[in-house]
Amino acid sequence: MKTSKKIIYTIILSVLVLAFLFFLDVNKNQYGMAYTVLQKGIIMAVVAVSMNLVTGFTGLFSLGQAGFMAIGAYVTAIFLIPSESIGDVYYISGVSPVILNFKTWMDSLPSWIQAISPYIALLIGGLAGAFCAALIGIPVLRLKSDYLAIATLGFSEIVRAVISSPQMDTITNGSYGLKKIQGFTSLFQTFAVATVCISFMILLIRSTYGRAFKAIREDEIAAEAMGINLFKHKELSFVIGSFFSAVSGGMLAMFMRSIDSKTFSISLTYDILLIVVIGGIGSATGSILSALLVTVSKEWWLRFFDNPLYIGNFQVPLFRTGFRMVIFSIVLLIVVLFYQRGIMGRNEFSWDRIAENLLKIKKLLRRNPKEGGSKNV
Amino acid sequence: MTLSTFFQHALTGISLGGAYALIAIGYTMVYGILRLINFAHGDIFIFSMASLPWQIAIPLVCILTVALGVLVEKSAYKPLRSAPRMSIMISAIGVSYLLQNLATYLFTALPRAYPEIPFLKKIFQIGPVSASLVTFITPILTLLLVIALLFLINHTKFGMAIRAVSKDFETAQLMGIRLNNTISLTFVIGSFLAAIGSILYFTDRMSVTPFSGTLPGLKCFVAAVLGGIGSIPGAVVGGFVIGICETYLVAMGYSTFSDAFTFILLIIILLFRPTGLFGEKNIDKV
Numbered sequence: 001m002k003t004s005k006k007i008i009y010t011i012i013l014s015v016l017v018l019a020f021l022f023f024l025d026v027n028k029n030q031y032g033m034a035y036t037v038l039q040k041g042i043i044m045a046v047v048a049v050s051m052n053l054v055t056g057f058t059g060l061f062s063l064g065q066a067g068f069m070a071i072g073a074y075v076t077a078i079f080l081i082p083s084e085s086i087g088d089v090y091y092i093s094g095v096s097p098v099i100l101n102f103k104t105w106m107d108s109l110p111s112w113i114q115a116i117s118p119y120i121a122l123l124i125g126g127l128a129g130a131f132c133a134a135l136i137g138i139p140v141l142r143l144k145s146d147y148l149a150i151a152t153l154g155f156s157e158i159v160r161a162v163i164s165s166p167q168m169d170t171i172t173n174g175s176y177g178l179k180k181i182q183g184f185t186s187l188f189q190t191f192a193v194a195t196v197c198i199s200f201m202i203l204l205i206r207s208t209y210g211r212a213f214k215a216i217r218e219d220e221i222a223a224e225a226m227g228i229n230l231f232k233h234k235e236l237s238f239v240i241g242s243f244f245s246a247v248s249g250g251m252l253a254m255f256m257r258s259i260d261s262k263t264f265s266i267s268l269t270y271d272i273l274l275i276v277v278i279g280g281i282g283s284a285t286g287s288i289l290s291a292l293l294v295t296v297s298k299e300w301w302l303r304f305f306d307n308p309l310y311i312g313n314f315q316v317p318l319f320r321t322g323f324r325m326v327i328f329s330i331v332l333l334i335v336v337l338f339y340q341r342g343i344m345g346r347n348e349f350s351w352d353r354i355a356e357n358l359l360k361i362k363k364l365l366r367r368n369p370k371e372g373g374s375k376n377v
Numbered sequence: 378m379t380l381s382t383f384f385q386h387a388l389t390g391i392s393l394g395g396a397y398a399l400i401a402i403g404y405t406m407v408y409g410i411l412r413l414i415n416f417a418h419g420d421i422f423i424f425s426m427a428s429l430p431w432q433i434a435i436p437l438v439c440i441l442t443v444a445l446g447v448l449v450e451k452s453a454y455k456p457l458r459s460a461p462r463m464s465i466m467i468s469a470i471g472v473s474y475l476l477q478n479l480a481t482y483l484f485t486a487l488p489r490a491y492p493e494i495p496f497l498k499k500i501f502q503i504g505p506v507s508a509s510l511v512t513f514i515t516p517i518l519t520l521l522l523v524i525a526l527l528f529l530i531n532h533t534k535f536g537m538a539i540r541a542v543s544k545d546f547e548t549a550q551l552m553g554i555r556l557n558n559t560i561s562l563t564f565v566i567g568s569f570l571a572a573i574g575s576i577l578y579f580t581d582r583m584s585v586t587p588f589s590g591t592l593p594g595l596k597c598f599v600a601a602v603l604g605g606i607g608s609i610p611g612a613v614v615g616g617f618v619i620g621i622c623e624t625y626l627v628a629m630g631y632s633t634f635s636d637a638f639t640f641i642l643l644i645i646i647l648l649f650r651p652t653g654l655f656g657e658k659n660i661d662k663v
Contacts, residue, residue: 146413150602154595161636273467273470336467
């Protein structure tokens with residue numbers, strides 16, 4: 001396919017997406033469910049791509065996402081709680097003077113800085129996550145596959161324990177969590193931040209660094225023999241992945257407006273892993289698609305599994321609270337056992353591939369005109 | 378801390394450690410044979426939640442746990458025997474996710490009282506130290522079971538098969554060992570010990586939720602790593618060390634950090650002695 005054609009298609013697609021978002025943003029009262037679910041979906045897409053960068057592209061099986069998200073979320077939240085409601089949030093154990101001074105200092109800043117404060121908050125949340133990742137990465141990245149998984153999982157539990165400990169009450173509000181966080185102003189803001197994050201990661205994957213990551217994934221020893229500095233690249237991938245996990249944690253905090261340490265438990269990491277596996281380990285666009293798909297179906301389309309279902313007077317058995325998650329875990333197991341490629345395998349979205357598939361379908365249709373070809377598709 | 382409270386905590390710690398040790402053996406055996414962290418190990422025993430009179434419940438829990446352990450192995454791990462390491466691990470996580478969600482579905486996420494086992498709860502008093510019977514029984518039972526297990530591993534044909542398979546799949550098969558039966562046997566032993574361990578662990582606790590198996594499960598894995606993965610005496614020592622340290626941390630008022638401590642310990646061991654206290658050195662060949 002010609003490049004000019006591809007560009008035109010891409011522009012058409014982005015205009016369609018933008019128009020759709022605009023439509024939702026205008027009619028958000030009418031389509032409240034779609035509005036919320038898409039917002040959550042794109043936030044999960046950011047963290048799924050960041051996990052894919054570390055796990056799928058660099059081959060480091062890291063399960064610390066929830067921990068980095070927690071760091072990002074708490075830093076962002078502390079930034080974004082308006083200074084007038086600080087007292088309400090920390091009503092139980094009082095607020096640390098450091099935060100109070102910081103808030104008064106922030107209020108004295110010029111108004112244009114305050115206008116962009118959500119972005120600064122997300123950035124600083126991300127940097128905090130990246131800093132922790134850099135520290136923890138030095139010892140942990142020397143470990144191999146399953147030991148690395150357990151160590152990172154342990155790290156995320158450590159973060160959670162520290163956040164909810166009574167010693168941190170005046171900063172993180174202990175187990176009560178933080179509330180009244182300033183949220184996103186519109187759907188566009190969420191999508192813009194997510195697009196910037198995801199584009200950066202995709203560009204990184206396509207750069208020379210990305211190729212080095214993939215070489216490490218395929219064979220560490222061969223990669224080292226080709227002159228790739230193993231530790232440097234692993235650390236880079238881990239730190240950048242954690243940066244974006246932390247940013248997405250901050251976005252989650254802005255989306256939910258109230259967080260506590262239970263939000264960032266191990267099961268959050270498992271949820272993200274589910275998205276990555278279904279999308280295809282080693283495909284960024286697969287992760288985005290599956291993040292949207294999984295979140296939308298989990299929070300919206302498949303909700304009916306959790307409610308008792310009646311056909312006439314007959315109550316269908318099995319349908320009650322929790323059934324939805326059972327279905328999800330079965331789907332995950334089926335994908336892992338029988339369809340390890342996921343939606344996209346290691347392929348990325350491209351117009352060429354779509355054109356190829358269309359051609360294949362056309363050929364099949366032409367070969368069996370009598371049968372209609374539909375079952376071959 | 379006075380001497381009597383010191384002993385009191387030591388007793389609690391040893392008891393907790395005994396339960397951890399029993400669960401850790403399951404991890405270490407499965408890892409020894411399949412090189413797989415059985416993430417589902419901690420969730421398997423959650424299904425003991427169904428409240429029944431204890432006379433029925435105890436054997437039932439053991440049988441169900443063993444059956445579930447074997448079922449998990451047959452359905453989720455066996456098809457992936459030659460798959461990359463990461464797929465098997467994801468499958469293990471998937472099973473753990475499924476078991477948690479299934480337990481939530483069946484029993485709801487609300488905490489439930491653990492079935493009361495009256496004779497285990499009886500309080501004994503020795504000098505200034507008082508504790509329930511289970512606290513005294515746990516370490517003794519643990520040691521007995523471990524001695525029995527070591528005999529099984531070192532002096533019977535089954536044990537020899539397990540040791541052979543954990544050294545080398547193919548050579549073991551060439552020697553006429555049935556690979557799948559041996560692996561299933563490992564899961565039977567591991568799950569059975571986990572069932573006993575979980576009964577001892579939860580008897581001292583007020584309530585259980587579908588998620589209360591995850592954290593003790595992970596801690597027991599750390600215990601297995603601490604002792605040297607693949608080594609049964611190592612797992613026992615690791616279990617006791619973690620149980621005792623945790624109890625003292627809680628006693629000193631750092632209860633929220635007791636979970637974190639376990640993982641900090643893990644990272645430190647992995648850095649300075651990746652093979653654990655009793656593990657054998659494994660050299661990766663190119």
